[in-house]
Amino acid sequence: DTAVSQTPKYLVTQMGNDKSIKCEQNLGHDTMYWYKQDSKKFLKIMFSYNNKELIINETVPNRFSPKSPDKAHLNLHINSLELGDSAVYFCASSPVGRFNYGYTFGSGTRLTVV
Amino acid sequence: AQKVTQAQTEISVVEKEDVTLDCVYETRDTTYYLFWYKQPPSGELVFLIRRNSFDEQNEISGRYSWNFQKSTSSFNFTITASQVVDSAVYFCALEDQTGANNLFFGTGTRLTVIP
Numbered sequence: 722d723t724a725v726s727q728t729p730k731y732l733v734t735q736m737g738n739d740k741s742i743k744c745e746q747n748l749g750h751d752t753m754y755w756y757k758q759d760s761k762k763f764l765k766i767m768f769s770y771n772n773k774e775l776i777i778n779e780t781v782p783n784r785f786s787p788k789s790p791d792k793a794h795l796n797l798h799i800n801s802l803e804l805g806d807s808a809v810y811f812c813a814s815s816p817v818g819r820f821n822y823g824y825t826f827g828s829g830t831r832l833t834v835v
Numbered sequence: 836a837q838k839v840t841q842a843q844t845e846i847s848v849v850e851k852e853d854v855t856l857d858c859v860y861e862t863r864d865t866t867y868y869l870f871w872y873k874q875p876p877s878g879e880l881v882f883l884i885r886r887n888s889f890d891e892q893n894e895i896s897g898r899y900s901w902n903f904q905k906s907t908s909s910f911n912f913t914i915t916a917s918q919v920v921d922s923a924v925y926f927c928a929l930e931d932q933t934g935a936n937n938l939f940f941g942t943g944t945r946l947t948v949i950p
């Protein structure tokens with residue numbers, strides 16, 4: 722069983738389109754995240770979300786929006802895609818609190834905007 | 836503000852050599868957590884270790900060992916007797932305790948182990 726699964730693994734789309742990446746975790750974790758890894762391999766937090774609040778990295782354009790239908794899912798919606806959005810997007814989850822034994826990451830979604 | 840610096844962008848070693856990957860961090864938090872992740876060529880992020888700021892004991896796991904020194908704000912990672920399968924990008928990360936608990940990553944060190 723995959724702990725954190727993302728779909729699709731690869732996504733190629735044209736500029737201006739709207740797309741979604743799905744993420745599901747079966748670990749019972751309380752918090753989920755989206756990270757972006759750019760072409761230089763730099764990883765940066767985009768969002769963190771638990772059932773209480775959504776925290777948004779201020780550098781993330783408002784074309785990006787996370788949607789959580791339930792505790793096990795945090796999907797990423799991107800409107801009006803731009804060339805600069807091309808990157809690998811990682812979903813992750815973690816339990817809450819000091820006994821967090823680490824973040825579990827999905828295998829990533831490589832988004833290419835053409 | 837939190838910051839993680841991995842000064843070594845790329846390292847190449849010959850198989851069976853030991854290699855140390857450096858990580859220096861900055862934080863104003865008194866309680867924090869440090870992590871190492873491995874990203875092999877297949878692209879997934881593999882959790883290696885988590886260490887809290889109150890535990891400065893060094894840790895060894897097989898060929899991997901970690902040296903945490905609070906005095907120098909460093910959390911270095913050593914691979915002993917490196918193998919080709921160790922070739923990957925390694926990320927050091929800091930978990931902040933203010934606001935959301937999320938990870939600040941260093942820029943990564945690409946390790947290539949030459950057979």
